[in-house]
Amino acid sequence: QVQLQESGPGLVKPSETLSLTCTVSGGSISSSSYYWGWIRQPPGKGLEWIGSIYYNGNTYYNPSLESRVTISADTSKNHFSLTLSSVTAADTALYYCARSRGGLTTYSDWGQGTLVTVSS
Amino acid sequence: QTVVTQEPSLTVSPGGTVTLTCASSAGAVTNGYYPNWYQQKPGQAPRALIYSTTNKHSWTPARFSGSLLGGKAALTLSGVQPEDEAEYYCLLYYGGGVVFGGGTKLTVL
Numbered sequence: 001q002v003q004l005q006e007s008g009p010g011l012v013k014p015s016e017t018l019s020l021t022c023t024v025s026g027g028s029i030s031s032s033s034y035y036w037g038w039i040r041q042p043p044g045k046g047l048e049w050i051g052s053i054y055y056n057g058n059t060y061y062n063p064s065l066e067s068r069v070t071i072s073a074d075t076s077k078n079h080f081s082l083t084l085s086s087v088t089a090a091d092t093a094l095y096y097c098a099r100s101r102g103g104l105t106t107y108s109d110w111g112q113g114t115l116v117t118v119s120s
Numbered sequence: 121q122t123v124v125t126q127e128p129s130l131t132v133s134p135g136g137t138v139t140l141t142c143a144s145s146a147g148a149v150t151n152g153y154y155p156n157w158y159q160q161k162p163g164q165a166p167r168a169l170i171y172s173t174t175n176k177h178s179w180t181p182a183r184f185s186g187s188l189l190g191g192k193a194a195l196t197l198s199g200v201q202p203e204d205e206a207e208y209y210c211l212l213y214y215g216g217g218v219v220f221g222g223g224t225k226l227t228v229l
Binding site: 039046047048049060061062063064096103104105106107108110111112113 | 121154156158160165166167168171172177207209211212213216217218219220221222223
């Protein structure tokens with residue numbers, strides 16, 4: 001049973017960079033069967049796909065965030081990471097990492113989410 | 121950017137049937153958009169229900185079904201249970217990226 005756990009600062013100052021890590025247990029991020037993604041949810045609002053990474057390092061980003069987002073993977077630590085630069089209050093959200101099977105759409109396994117607040 | 125539209129809210133009686141829809145600003149939704157449906161209850165992470173239009177996960181209750189209906193993706197709940205009260209999100213594939221719909225809040229009353 002795969003488990004995903006997000007970690008990182010819960011508070012980030014405006015204009016700074018948000019950095020989160022998703023540690024995966026019970027499964028390998030080197031598997032060609034899965035994509036590994038980040039999805040966020042502002043308080044009281046809907047889900048927004050941020051982007052995903054495939055085992056070969058290929059990345060896919062939401063066009064509205066692409067200029068500020070980087071997703072990377074460390075296979076030696078079996079984790080993948082999200083960085084989002086130049087954050088504003090609009091980036092305050094619950095950030096989820098998730099595993100998608102066979103493509104970018106089927107996120108069958110999710111972390112519990114981590115709340116990141118952007119505030120001075 | 122493409123907008124994916126869902127009904128903001130729907131209400132259904134226990135035991136009833138309800139259909140949620142998912143439309144794309146790019147035109148008719150087809151199987152090539154690989155529609156997925158997710159259920160989210162308060163304080164919980166989303167849970168996948170349907171993938172590639174009609175396919176259920178091993179944990180998806182039989183009363184949930186997916187389809188294409190009138191140029192939209194659709195999620196039908198037949199024999200609704202009180203525990204089905206939740207927010208439902210569709211997700212569509214757009215060649216190298218995906219977009220979530222705004223969500224439908226389903227009330228069972």
